[in-house]
Amino acid sequence: MKILLIDDELSMLEFLAKTFREDGYAVDTSSDGEDGLYKAQNWDYDAIVLDVLMPRLNGWEVLKRLRQTKKTPVLMLTSRDGTPERVGGLDNGADDYVGKPFEAPELLARLRALIRRTSNHAQPRIELSDVVIDLTTRTVTRAGEPVEFRPREYAILEYLALHRGKTISRTELYEHLCDENDDTLSNAIDVHIGRPDRDPAQPRLLHSCLRWGLMGFTFVASLASDLSSEADLRGPYRIACYFI
Numbered sequence: 001m002k003i004l005l006i007d008d009e010l011s012m013l014e015f016l017a018k019t020f021r022e023d024g025y026a027v028d029t030s031s032d033g034e035d036g037l038y039k040a041q042n043w044d045y046d047a048i049v050l051d052v053l054m055p056r057l058n059g060w061e062v063l064k065r066l067r068q069t070k071k072t073p074v075l076m077l078t079s080r081d082g083t084p085e086r087v088g089g090l091d092n093g094a095d096d097y098v099g100k101p102f103e104a105p106e107l108l109a110r111l112r113a114l115i116r117r118t119s120n121h122a123q124p125r126i127e128l129s130d131v132v133i134d135l136t137t138r139t140v141t142r143a144g145e146p147v148e149f150r151p152r153e154y155a156i157l158e159y160l161a162l163h164r165g166k167t168i169s170r171t172e173l174y175e176h177l178c179d180e181n182d183d184t185l186s187n188a189i190d191v192h193i194g195r196p197d198r199d200p201a202q203p204r205l206l207h208s209c210l211r212w213g214l215m216g217f218t219f220v221a222s223l224a225s226d227l228s229s230e231a232d233l234r235g236p237y238r239i240a241c242y243f244i
Contacts, residue, residue, distance in 0.1 A: 001115055001159065002026040002176045004043075006036030006062065007051040007077065016049065019104050020111075024138055024151050026179040033057025040066050044175060046115050049107075052078035052089075060092060067093040073118045075111060077102075112136065119162040126161045133161050152177065 030036035
């Protein structure tokens, strides 16, 4: 998942960016309201963490202008934590509110819940067939056995699971899983599909397939263990999917 963090306190900006990245998020940052609004309007984010008191353009004005064109979920972050301030923020389009000082675990929990709600999946677990994805601990089990994923691989699986039923383009995956520090020409998504160093004793959960030269991805509850090779996934009835 990719978030935009807007805060003019550089120490707080660096701390939160590090915290979010360690929790598996791709993070773009901005230290003032004008730059933050530009990024929020021109790129798609799964959530925005927005400070209120900032130079050039405060958080309320950023939120007001953003809501004219976008519905990106926004979590307001400020030292003002009185009831009128919270009510005003929520009434003006904020989706949640955390007052400073705060505990990082609570902020992370609120961010996870906010993203789940906007993905129409309020529960912290996704269960499909014999696969369980725990969105809180970021772990995956299959038939009760843990399946190991690298952080980027898990991010791919989680995004597709939260948007199952839709076909997701490689571009959309890249935009939601890679931040502004990633190489725009990188094959960051493709490199994690069927990586060669995976434990051969573990059945693969991520497979890619191609149809008529068009590549896209979706989440399908289908066991891939009986598929003997990548070529088996390229038949006329399989449309650009990850199979799990």
